[in-house]
Structures are given as C-alpha cells and as structure tokens.
Amino acid sequence: MKKGKIVLVMLVVGLCTLGAVWAGGSAEKPAATQSQAQPAQSSNAQPIVLRLAETHPADYPTTKGDFKFADLVKERSNGRITIQVYPSSQLGEEKAVIEQVQFGAIDMTRVSISPLSAFVPAFDALQMPYLYRNADHMWKVLKGPIGKQFLTSLEPSGFVGLCWYESGARSFYNSKREVKTPADLKGMKIRVQQAPLMVGMVKAFDAVPTPMDFGEVYSALQTGVVDGAENNWPSYFSTSHYEVAKYFTLDEHTRVPEITIASKISMDKLSKADQDLIKQAAWDSMDYQIDQWAQYEKVAQEKIRANGNVITPVPDNSAWQKAVQPMYDKLSPDLQKIVAEIRAVK
Numbered sequence: 001m002k003k004g005k006i007v008l009v010m011l012v013v014g015l016c017t018l019g020a021v022w023a024g025g026s027a028e029k030p031a032a033t034q035s036q037a038q039p040a041q042s043s044n045a046q047p048i049v050l051r052l053a054e055t056h057p058a059d060y061p062t063t064k065g066d067f068k069f070a071d072l073v074k075e076r077s078n079g080r081i082t083i084q085v086y087p088s089s090q091l092g093e094e095k096a097v098i099e100q101v102q103f104g105a106i107d108m109t110r111v112s113i114s115p116l117s118a119f120v121p122a123f124d125a126l127q128m129p130y131l132y133r134n135a136d137h138m139w140k141v142l143k144g145p146i147g148k149q150f151l152t153s154l155e156p157s158g159f160v161g162l163c164w165y166e167s168g169a170r171s172f173y174n175s176k177r178e179v180k181t182p183a184d185l186k187g188m189k190i191r192v193q194q195a196p197l198m199v200g201m202v203k204a205f206d207a208v209p210t211p212m213d214f215g216e217v218y219s220a221l222q223t224g225v226v227d228g229a230e231n232n233w234p235s236y237f238s239t240s241h242y243e244v245a246k247y248f249t250l251d252e253h254t255r256v257p258e259i260t261i262a263s264k265i266s267m268d269k270l271s272k273a274d275q276d277l278i279k280q281a282a283w284d285s286m287d288y289q290i291d292q293w294a295q296y297e298k299v300a301q302e303k304i305r306a307n308g309n310v311i312t313p314v315p316d317n318s319a320w321q322k323a324v325q326p327m328y329d330k331l332s333p334d335l336q337k338i339v340a341e342i343r344a345v346k
Ligand code: BDP
Pocket: 055, 062, 094, 110, 111, 112, 167, 193, 213, 214, 230, 231, 232, 235, 258
C-alpha cells in the first residue's frame, strides 16, 4: 500500500471512530470492524454498553435487582449488550441523574418515583399517602394495566419506563423525641425527597419540610440541620440514619414504588428487538428484587431493634390518615380519577 493510501485509510478509520463517539451514545461501535475489512455485519451484532445509575450500595435490594436485570440482558443477548451498574451514587444523586437520563448523558437509572414526579407530576397519583391497602394491592396496580400505562406515559418526557421495584412503606424518624401521634411532629424539621408532593405531605402534618439529596441526610441529622426524615426500614438501616435518629414511628404513611427508567435518546439508538429485550429483562427482574427486599427488610429491622432504637407502633392510623386527606382534595380531577381507579383494584 502506498504511503498516501495508508494515510487515507488511517484518516477514514479515525473519522469512523470519531463518528461513533460523536453519535454520543454509549452504544459502542468498534472501528476495528471497518479497518479489518471484514464482511459487513448487521447492526445487531455490535456490542452495546449502557450505564445504569443507582443511589444505593451494591448489597442493597434495589441494586441487586439492577444486577439481575443486567445479567438477564447479557444472557439473552449472548453477551452483546452490557448494562454497567454504578451503585452508591457514583454518577450523582437522583435528581441530577434523572436530568442526565432525560438528555441522554446517562442511559438508565433506578430511582424512587418521588424525585421523578418533579419531572412528571402525574406520578403523584402513585405515591399518595395511605393510598395502597398493603404491598399486595400496590403490586396488583403496578403489574396491571395502570402500572403499565404509567411506564408508557413517560415517553413524552424523554424517558422509557422499564419496571417497578419494591420499597416497602416509609415512616418518620427523628433524633429529638418519641412521636406517637401526628401532633408530636408539629414544628419538626423533616428532610423530604425533592418532590412537591413530599413537601406538601410534611406540611400536612404541621412539620417543616426540608428537601435535600439522600446522600446529605446523615450529616444533616447529625449536625441538627434537620430533626428527622422518613424512609423504609432498609434505607433507615443502610444509611446508618438509625444511629443518629433513634426514634422510629411505624406510621407507614406512604408506599413509594421504585422505578427503572431508560433515556429515550439512548433507547432510540437501539433496534426494536434490542429495546424489547431490555424491557422484558427489566420486567423479569422484578420478582427477584421483591424477594431480595423481603429478606433485607427483615435483617434491617432485626438489627435496628437489637441496637436499642425506640420503635413506636401505630396500631390505629386514623389520625394520620385524616391529616393527609386535604392532599387528596387538592389533586387535579385527572389524578383524582386515577386514585379512584387504584383504590378500586381488588
Ligand atoms: C429510598 C429510595 C431511594 C431514595 C431515598 C430517598 O430507595 O431511591 O433516594 O429513599 O429518600 O427509599 O431519597
């Protein structure tokens, strides 16, 4: 090959590589295919790498669900599609991650629907306080037509809804005093997720809502920036919040489902067959995650009780339910309709 020709080939190869990077996705196209003049391969044969952001550490049940999802995708694509899970907020806190997923800088994330509702307000209908009778009721809703409709409804906002994960029930905890009734919360500074609904909920209890990222809550509790927060047993445990806020009241004011979403920009770069494979694998990872959740929740609860925390049962939650009733009255007629449909699911 003449020198001029070699330079030309190198230039073309270089440009192809640049083109792949320029395309902006994490769908990697190795330039080697072209440079080695191999027979043309169908786009389906190209390796694809997608990044998934997760706030929790690797041993937390949502992260285990993410790994299961990644394994299923790898297995079903014969190793062609890799989902790289980044646990422990390595790619950022949930609100920032959701923004990046929206514009395609991160391909996927598993988040709580609370911060997502700041982007897609209709999701409020799925996280109203005391909405679900129990976990079974919630799962009938999420796995049924309403849940599927919610996953699809994300597309105009730039997301592709993949699946739901379990997150138990959220309860209040604080570092100041035992809370037995909603009146005991009055005036307390409570950290909430960055979602208007959660701000409204804490106000409904006459407490003072302080929205902040999950990763900041431990030091906020420790330094007294907030008096308390609210979460499920597993998060109260895994974050060590139970060490700095010893009063935990089992008011179980809300069940906030977890969701895995993909960037519509990233998904649109894939073939329809690959999109379907990914959607199905995510859906098929749900039962595994639900099972992991039950096991972790039990261990978390045992360890917190063994630590000597003050755990206050709430045998009758009618005063708690009454406090949040005005939130239902304030919902838009559309969301009230969805809430009625959710309640009608038997
Ligand atoms: C946990 C969710 C996590 C949220 C966190 C929070 O699993 O996704 O970020 O609550 O309160 O239960 O921010």
